[in-house]
Amino acid sequence: MAAVGVSILAVLFACAVFAPWLAPYDPTERVTRPFAAPSGSHWLGSDDVGHDLLSLLIHGARVSLLIGVVAALAATVIGVVVGVIAGYCRGWVDSVSMRITDVVLSLPVLPLTIVIGVFFGPGLQTQILVISSVLWAGLARELRSQVLSLRERDYIQSLRSMGAGPGYVLRRHISRAVLPLAVPQFILATKTAILLEASLAFLGLGDISAVSWGSVLSLAHARSAFLTDAWLWWVIPPGLAIAATVLGFALIGNALEETARPALSRRSKKAVQRPTALIATAAALSVDGLTVSYGAGRVVVDGVSFTVAAGETVALVGESGSGKSTVVASTMGLLAPGAETVGGSVRVCGVDMTTMSPRDVQAMRGNRIALVPQEAMSALDPVQKVGTQLMEALTAHTSCTRTQARERAAESLALVGIDVGRIDAYPHELSGGMRQRVVIAMALMNSPAVLVADEPTSGLDVLVENDILDLLADLQAKLGLALLIVSHNLRSMERIADRIAVMKDGEIVEIGTTSEIFDRPAHPYTRRLMDALTVLTPGEPLETAR
Structure with missing residues (x-):
């Protein structure tokens, strides 16, 4: 699926980069009669003025992709900075940052973008500002939780005990750990930004002098394309271009996110087929x-x-x-x-x-074959109950209900000498020896x-x-x-x-x-x-x- 996404985006970005050479006509010139039907000279016909719609479609890729990538990049940078600083500094910095993040996340995205867009007026800069201002919050919230966990890792505490300052730890260790998570979030944010750009342009909040897929749709709506057969070649092609772009970014983003966090990958719930x-x-x-x-x-x-x-x-x-x-x-x-x-x-x-x-x-x-690793605390997820983690070891390989998985987890805990009542305990609530027993129980879940x-x-x-x-x-x-x-x-x-x-x-x-x-x-x-x-x-x- 990632290869399909790359192929789709490669074609679209090639159209954007080479638009002046690929487009058969200048999109600002009248080259035929208004509402001309598709023909050998004009594959998608023309609009109500006589502009070639294929040329408008090709040139529209430049603005749509530019705004999407720049706005997503700005949102990712803001989200990473806020999330990392809030998670590492904690205290009042964390409280203030997360309350602002909560406010942004609680507001509906499209109405908020419309309000901000109307306040600042139409234009490309307004679109980038509006889109980036509503997309950063989700990334900041997610990265903050990751940094909170990283901050308490043994190697980070060791660095701090040796005198390493926050700047050094953030630059040399924390940033490198969160980067694999930020990249897929940027890709997925680009997908959302392109959709928002089309929405804002359709509502008249884009730059009317710049051709984008959203502005083409806006003009089609404003100039009564739906009252004639012109909507077939005026509305559908840019709509398909937006859908293809969103699909391409979604496929790549999901693949990267599964690579960065393997727990998100879809595992087969069928029984494992073992070689003969x-x-x-x-x-x-x-x-x-x-x-x-x-x-x-x-x-x-x-x-x-x-x-x-x-x-x-x-x-x-x-x-x-x-x-x-x-x-x-x-x-x-x-x-x-x-x-x-x-x-x-x-x-x-x-x-x-x-x-x-x-x-x-x-x-x-x-x-x-199963592994009992060193350092049981590092092998256990600190924010998941031990029972949940034991059940994951079973459901990764077999098809079973949650009740069956929990019963098997209880059996495995009893096998290693842990009271079944501790199945809902978190790792920090157990002693070092008990955590090691949990790791052994996890290794034995699939016999x-x-x-x-x-x-x-x-x-x-x-x-x-x-x-x-x-x-x-x-x-x-x-x-x-x-x-x-x-x-x-x-x-x-x-x-x-x-x-x-x-x-x-x-x-x-x-x-x-x-x-x-x-x-x-x-x-x-x-x-x-x-x-x-x-x-x-x-x-x-x-x-x-x-």
């Missing part, structure tokens, strides 16, 4: 010769191979920067921009994820065969960490999951892992059973890791313990 190979093969994760690079020559994962069988727990350990998170991202098909799988395969239940289409990979994620836990105990205290690891071990045994867990804590992995894979500099240097790794490490790096572990024995001084 998936059904025939035992649930397992198999990584074979995986090689990932960032650009030419920058290999970050080199020839990694391991398997995780159904009912088995494999721990992936290693120092920071060894490539563990990249391996995890590869198993989920979620590599960062710039990263590319240049070799090897990642098979989930026998199906190679690296050769699947993006749509098929999306169907696998959260369904056959996956493979569960990938990326440092699931990061940021938790020792007691809660042990509880979460015990929970994962119990779930793995109860559900027969293939569990891949990434961790820095070798001692905790000794308790729950069947096998351990040790990574260094993008390679697996050693893999074996837990007892082999701890009792008989073969690789020098593994031995250094073992030597770094602190083991306390009763009565032994801390300084001599190892």
